[in-house]
Amino acid sequence: MFDCAKDVRAYHDQDVTLPKSEQDAMRDRRNSNRTRLRKGLSDAGKPAPIEFVKQGSYAMKTMVRDADNDYDIDDGVYFRKEGLVGDRGAEMTALQARQMVRDAVDEGKFKRAPEVRSNCVRVFYEKGYHVDLPVYRRVTTSTVFGDESHYELAASSGWKRSDARDVSDWYEDERARSADGVQLRRINRDLKKYARSRYSWRGGILSGFGITVLTTERFRVSDREDRALYDTMVAIRDRLNWNLQVAHPVTPGDYITSGTDDAKARCFREKLTEAIDTLAPLFDADCTREKALKSWDKVFATTFFSERLEEEQRASVAAPAIIGSAALLSATAAAASAVSSAGGGRHA
Template identity: 80%
Template sequence: MFDCAKDVRAYHDQEVTLPKAEQDQMRNRRDANRSRLRNGLAKAGEPAPLEFVKQGSYAMRTMTRDPDNDYDIDDGVYFAKEDLVGERGAEMTSLQARQMVRDAVDDGKFNRAPEVRSNCVRVYYQAGYHVDLPVYRRVVTKTVFDDEIHYELASSSGWKRSDARDVSDWYEDQRANSADGLQLRRINRDLKKFARSRLSWRAGILSGFGITVVVTERFRQADREDRAFYDTMVAMRDRLDWNLQIAHPVTPGDHITSGPDDTRARCFRDKLTEATDTLQPLFDADCTRERALKCWDKVFATTFFSERLENEKRSALTAPAIIGSATLLGQTAAAAAAVSSAGGGRHA
């Protein structure tokens, strides 16, 4: 396979992963939203949250850059079960808890009002991103020896046992047990970027979380970044050829996909096949760097790789001129020094 390892790594570092400035903006948005919710709850006389827990791709650090700022920040908000009671002392339903959070976070300054969704409250921002607030309650059960604690999500089907931290912990375990946890995360980001590289794909392709699960199942570590990406794509495609169902990694019995012929998983599998086919010229003995980089451009629907080659060509052309100028300057300086040491010039 023609070696484009440095190019694939450069694409990840420059076009895929979020730069520090954007990461800081994400954190600021999250913190501002937390303050807004706390203030809204206090103003309405509602219970204060026990804590907030970042989750999803934001917590796992697998978010990718998006030119349209289509970012999804997941930030779970946790309450004590005993605090979530209605006006007459009855236990809040999962819908009432989400409505309470929606009302508290809506300070009237949004162009689009926050919405109650099936498993969260969604807050929309004019810049294009949104913050999802899943609502949890902490349940404490008294036992003979100690208190047992578990958490439940306010879902569309009622209070469902779940905890955002479980998924983040699972992902860190997967990385720790892999051959190269840092490379796994980079390849994870690259594949999510690939899946969102065409606007026409986004509505019908496997979710980012689904991609993450399959990446952890079939990650193929390699010394070369391009080889790791390609081998992982092939392994994921073969896995989905065999079975389109993807089990939830921390919720027994739950699936990310909707059945044995899930359309989103099938779409992702087919796009992986197209990508691996696109890269086949890299295995030809006469493959050139120009041809190889055009193939990578096609995979990611970008011009990054070809532009990288053009920059290399321009640098190669200007380098001799720069070296020549430096040599000339050096010779001139040497001549001047010689004249000075001989007596200071012709008027001495």
């Protein structure tokens, strides 16, 4: 396979992963949203959250750049079960808890009002991104061994046992068990970027979480970044050829996909096959750097790779001129030095 390892790594670092400035901005949005929610709950005489827990790709650090700022920041808000009671003292339903959070976070200044969704409250921002607030309650029971606690999500089906931290912990465990947890996260981001590289694919392809699960399951480490990405693509495609179901990693019996012929998993498999076929020329004995980089451009629907080649070519053309100028200056300086050393000059 023609070596484009440095190019694939550069693409990740420059066009895939979020720059620090964007990460800082997301943290600021999250924190301002938390402040807004606390104030809204306090003003309404509602219970205060016991904690907030970042989750999803935001917590796992697998978010990728998006030209439309279509970022989903997940920030779980947790309450004590005892505090979630209605006006008449009855226990709040899952829907009532989500409505309470929606009302508290809506200060009336949003262009689009926050909405109650099936498993969260969504806060929209004009720039295109949104913050999702899943609502949890901590349930504490007394046993002969002492108090025991678990967490439940305010889901569309009611209160469902769940805790976002379990997913984040699972991902870190998978990275720790892998041959290279840092590279795994980079390849994870690359595959999510690929799945979002065409606007027409969105909505019809496997979710980012599904891609994350498959990446941890079939990751292929390599000392070459391009081989790691390619080999992982092939491994995932082959896995989906025999089984399109993707099980939830921490919730027994739950699946990220729907049924044995999930359309979104099938779509991801088809797109991986397209990418693998597009990269076939890199295995030809006569493959050139230009041909290889154009293939990677086609995979990610970008011009990043070809532009790197153009920059290299411009630099190679400029280099002889720079070297020539430097040599001329050096020769001129040497001649002047020689005359000076010999005591030369018309008035010596």
